Amino acid sequence: MIDNKKTWEGNRQFNDFGSYFKKRFTERIQKVAIDAGFTCPNRDGTVSIGGCTYCNNNSFNPAYCNPKKTISTQIDEGIDFFYAKYKAQKYLAYFQAYSNTYGEFDKIKALYDEALSHPKVVGLVVATRPDCMYQIVLDYLEKLAKKHYVAIEYGVESANNKALEAVNRGHSYELAEETILRTANKGINIGVHLINGLPYETKDSMLESAIKISKLPIDSIKFHQLQVLKNTAMETEYKNHPERFSLFHMEDYLNLMVDIIEQMNPNIMIERFINQAPLDWVIGPKWGIKNYEFVNKLDNILKARNSWQGKYFKG
Ligand code: SF4
Numbered sequence: 001m002i003d004n005k006k007t008w009e010g011n012r013q014f015n016d017f018g019s020y021f022k023k024r025f026t027e028r029i030q031k032v033a034i035d036a037g038f039t040c041p042n043r044d045g046t047v048s049i050g051g052c053t054y055c056n057n058n059s060f061n062p063a064y065c066n067p068k069k070t071i072s073t074q075i076d077e078g079i080d081f082f083y084a085k086y087k088a089q090k091y092l093a094y095f096q097a098y099s100n101t102y103g104e105f106d107k108i109k110a111l112y113d114e115a116l117s118h119p120k121v122v123g124l125v126v127a128t129r130p131d132c133m134y135q136i137v138l139d140y141l142e143k144l145a146k147k148h149y150v151a152i153e154y155g156v157e158s159a160n161n162k163a164l165e166a167v168n169r170g171h172s173y174e175l176a177e178e179t180i181l182r183t184a185n186k187g188i189n190i191g192v193h194l195i196n197g198l199p200y201e202t203k204d205s206m207l208e209s210a211i212k213i214s215k216l217p218i219d220s221i222k223f224h225q226l227q228v229l230k231n232t233a234m235e236t237e238y239k240n241h242p243e244r245f246s247l248f249h250m251e252d253y254l255n256l257m258v259d260i261i262e263q264m265n266p267n268i269m270i271e272r273f274i275n276q277a278p279l280d281w282v283i284g285p286k287w288g289i290k291n292y293e294f295v296n297k298l299d300n301i302l303k304a305r306n307s308w309q310g311k312y313f314k315g
Contacts, residue, residue, distance in 0.1 A: 006308045007266045012295075013302035014261050014309040017220050017271035024149070027089035031125055032078030035097040036111045037067030041132060043098075047170035053233040054167055054195070054226065056281065057097045065097065071114040079120060092149065093118070094125045101128040101137045101152075109140055116148060123149030127193075130154050130176035133183065142186040151189035153222070154180060159209035163198040166244075167234070177216065184217035191271065192218050196256060197226035199244045207260055214265035215315075221268055223260075224275035225253050228283040235283055247285045254294075258301055266310025273298065 010019040021029060035057075043051040064077035075093060082091075093115035101108065115121055124144065133152070144150050156176040158164055164173060183190055192213055196206045214221065225248045228238045238245055248256075257273055274294050279286055302308060 004266065004310050004313055007310065013299050013307065015266055015269045017269040020269055025090065025122070028086065029090050029092060029122070030082050030086050031094040032075055032082065032091045032121075033062055033065050033094045033096045034071055034074045034078070034115065035065040035067045036071060036095055036100065038095070038098040038100050038102055040099040040129065041102060042129070042168070042170040047131070048168055050168055050233055052167050052169055053237060054229065056229040056232045056277075058231075058281075067097075071111055072118055075115065075118050075121060089120075090122045091118075091120050092123045092125050092151075093121050094127075096125075096127050099128045099132045100126045101134065102132040105134070105136050105140075108137055112140070112144065116144065123151070125151045125153060125191075127153040127155070129171065130156060130179040131171040133179050138183060138186070141188055145187040149189070150187070151191055151219075152183060153191040153193055154183075155193045156180075156213060157193065157195045158198055158201065158206075159212045160198075160201060160205045162200045163205070166199040180216050180218060189220070190218040191220045191222065192216075193222045193224070195224050195226050196253070197246070197248050203256060203259075206256060207263065210260040211263050211265075211313075214268045214313075218268060220271045221264075222272040223257065223270070224272070225285070227275050227277050227285065229277055229281050230283060231281075238283060249285070250287045250289065250294075254298060254301060257298055258305070258307070261298075261302065261309045262307055262311045263313055264310060265313055265315070266308075270309070 008015045010016055012019070040051065041047040043049065062078070062081065064081055065074055075091065079091060112124055115124060126141065141150050141152065154176060156173070157169060159173045161172050180190060194210060194213065228234050228245070228247065272291060274291055276291060279288065
């Protein structure tokens with residue numbers, strides 16, 4: 001059996017995105033979320049009207065985020081919001097809500113430029129769908145990346161097309177892969193978002209997705225467990241067809257994550273393991289655990305097993 005050695009520095013048993021960030025920037029950095037008023041082709045009728053069945057952008061939008069406010073105001077209010085808690089010195093403007101590369105190029109450019117003109121902003125993080133990365137926007141982000149930190153977060157969610165169809169994702173895994181290959185080697189950090197526990201997924205299919213995606217030219221992955229949220233199409237589906245869902249118990253999810261970590265590419269940094277929608281929004285599962293608590297549990301299991309990210313990775 002393959003038994004690879006640990007390849008990254010740091011105390012964690014996995015390649016921790018946070019440690020990279022501390023090395024990459026000399027100052028303390030915090031992401032400040034922005035709702036720039038983008039929409040999404042999976043909601044406005046271009047791809048579909050209903051959106052992904054699990055989608056509820058309100059569940060993660062901080063109170064200060066409001067598209068009626070300018071980008072600069074949202075950044076200022078976000079900085080006030082975080083300052084007391086984290087004492088960050090510089091910020092990354094996080095275009096988070098909906099699809100932040102979708103729309104007229106001139107408007108998109110003006111929004112990115114306004115964010116980067118803020119004296120405390122040192123870079124951009126842009127969340128989007130893989131079918132929304134138009135070449136003109138990608139070229140502009142490449143240009144910005146020559147002077148600033150620029151990251152794109154692609155919602156890939158799964159490599160299993162049956163699961164993507166079941167949640168009305170509106171694009172295939174193959175398209176996501178193509179877009180990632182088109183984004184690579186441009187000086188842009190590429191992050192991928194994956195959801196574990198979509199309908200039609202099995203333990204093997206989730207493991208396979210994570211391993212496959214970790215072999216793409218990406219920098220980091222955010223994992224989430226599926227949470228059924230209020231005011232979503234999934235809420236209705238879950239009530240009418242609970243048999244289509246097997247929501248994770250935390251212990252089972254921990255075990256799945258251990259297996260994924262052991263078999264995925266050790267070069268890919270892991271940024272998150274769980275979703276933490278406010279409990280008022282959540283139908284289930286409700287674990288009531290913070291990301292750092294989950295990370296400590298996971299790290300302790302890996303240590304107890306004398307294991308680490310990529311120990312059994314087959315490149
Ligand atoms: S792509 Fe994102 S914003 Fe659009 S419907 Fe799906 S989850 Fe919501």
